[in-house]
């Protein structure tokens with residue numbers, strides 16, 4: 378169990394990136410959802426002990442990892458949002474190098490681990506190619522492979538599916554799902570569907586603050602029966618007790634989703650509430666009572 382209590386982080390230029398963040402993470406996948414600049418990467422880096430918070434406490438199974446970062450580092454796999462690979466070196470050689478850096482000193486154990494992570498990420502047949510020549514999807518799978526070296530119990534994935542085509546995205550979803558069966562996985566993204574597909578638990582981060590946290594389904598369950606979809610309306614043309622959540626396009630036609638206890642306007646139909654509706658509700662600062 379990884380426990381974060383009252384984590385605060387302000388950067389030297391005065392930007393408050395994390396504001397009293399408290400979270401509890403157990404086995405399985407927890408999604409961290411937030412818009413650009415919400416503080417997701419700051420939180421990931423803090424948990425990965427790559428930066429220290431100004432205050433607060435992080436414990437892994439009751440042990441303080443801010444005082445003893447090595448306790449977590451030895452059990453941690455981290456896939457940062459942006460990572461580089463050395464040119465002119467094969468996938469196998471790079472994994473070998475990273476495994477040594479991770480402290481896998483026994484050559485035979487190292488070989489076994491590398492074979493395992495290559496197989497898990499479906500990269501075995503590409504082991505002798507250079508990751509610098511990989512496609513975006515293969516590179517992300519390589520990122521997952523290096524994170525899995527050392528069989529970590531805690532995995533942090535920062536925006537792992539950004540830039541992937543739909544087939545690669547689904548392939549990575551399956552891989553992340555398999556990995557999370559026996560491990561604690563924290564998945565950060567602003568792609569709501571990724572969280573909805575993968576994460577049984579979700580936290581929503583806005584301006585450095587956790588505004589909602591719990592079972593993913595329970596976060597949007599209160600909105601069921603209150604979401605209406607119809608042609609685009611100016612907020613002023615909707616009844617006063619309704620809230621415009623989102624405006625988008627479907628097959629080139631403008632579509633609005635509205636939170637309301639009754640049908641807000643002509644041509645609106647009730648639709649199933651989604652995590653995205655819940656996300657927009659928080660993004661617009663609507664009170665829970667609005668649901």
Ligand SMILES: Nc1ncnc2c1ncn2[C@@H]1O[C@H](COP(=O)(O)OP(=O)(O)OP(=O)(O)O)[C@@H](O)[C@H]1O
Pocket residue numbers: 388389390392393394411412413414415416417418419420458567
């Ligand atoms: N090293 C830094 N120095 C100063 N400000 C920073 C630094 N890193 C991040 N920030 C600021 O802290 C806030 C949170 O940034 P962070 O990168 O954690 O957000 P994010 O949710 O990961 O965003 P994105 O989805 O765009 O990656 C932003 O206002 C950002 O500009």
